[in-house]
Amino acid sequence: MNNPQLDKNGKLKHLLSIEGLPRAILTQILDTAESFTGVSEREVKKVPLLRGKTVCNIFFENSTRTRTTFELAAKRLSADVVSLNVGTSSQSKGETILDTVDNLIAMHADMFVVRHSQSGAAHFIARHVGPDIHVINAGDGRHSHPTQGLLDVFTIRRYKPDMHNLRVAIVGDVLHSRVARSEIHALTTLGVPEVRVIAPKTLLPVNVEKLGVQVYHDMAEGLKDVDVIMMLRLQNERMSGALLPSAQEYFKCYGLTQEKLALARPDAIVMHPGPMNRGVEIDSSVADGNQSVILPQVTYGIAVRMAVMTLLAGNSEAA
């Protein structure tokens, strides 16, 4: 099988999607991230692993949180970091993606973190670069956002260590969400027995059942007895055409309120990848409530990205 993420020895070379990642590598990333959580709590929040390496964040699409956490992760590994918002620079002057990348390689970049509105952009760059350069997909179109999926399962594992005994519900705009796909793949790979998706028919991809999930259209049924509720952002900016009557109507049916949360298990945790639309997919009292782990997700995001960068850099051809 030709898996562009792995080198000939089966080691992780690029992180492009969670699909096709063996369970052993997933577990290794999560275990390594566990060690990095402590680093961020110390007096000196840095380790010397990527000293002398240059990490380039190329964001063809804006995302402040994702870019910031990647930047911090690289800096805490002692790498030099350059962040480019390409949407506002060369591309608007007509430069192609590969020209942008080649220019950065000429500046001796060692790793690229790529965000693009087109699915497959990170794969495209990964195929282009030489053997010692690593590519991390930081979100491509509707396709994949692997580090978000990883940090979500890392958060779940921290709060609910027994993954083989969990019911997880993913609620909302699965159709436009690259996070949902990454989450579903990670959860099923790690042996979570029951993953549910809850959404109106218009916000579900065709054949979503084939991803190994149970489909619900009603919150009251879908949330019953779940341990984890993963809310998705209603992707307003991606919404084309009339998939929903109105945001108010959506909140009434699918917004997570205290009443709906009460249907889940009493110790259920509530997650959201951000940025939140308060009052659309989630009520403020839930987002700020004591079952919410939304801010810990952000904190763990740094440790998980440090783990991914370290494993990639440690698997260089010379290594």
Next chain:
Amino acid sequence: MSLPDAEQLLAKLADDIRPLLGKNTALVGIHSGGAWLAERLQSLLGGNIPLGTLDISFYRDDFNRIGLHPQTKPSHIPFEVEGSHIILVDDVLYTGRTIRGAMNELFDYGRPDKITLAVLVDRGGREMPVEAQIIGTRLAIKPGENLELVRDAAGAFHLKLNEAA
């Protein structure tokens, strides 16, 4: 060669450490053998000395050659390093590279007043200017051989010598 009894060496370490204990003393063991030893030393020395563990995977000097160690464990330092006297514990002192990494990591928690190195076995073969102050025993082990501490099901320690692969 016949190897010395690890439990007797451990008792000797405890005896040698005891006079050094002060109010800021803490034990830090290096994963995994040193962490086991530090845990046992804590109970041999009365049980209320602060105890920490280090996994130096993030500080190894061979990361660029061999990548990350396949299994890393979180380091755990549950006391104030600033101003402390740390007894750093490891099972086998060899090249000195592990100790260099461990000291670098400790300094990222704070500035200790003093670090004392205690090892069960000094096998020679140093590549760094690192020496232990407290030594269970010195053994001459050939470069190709691997001396390690093992812990049996009952929790007792043994030294084990393996030929290099």
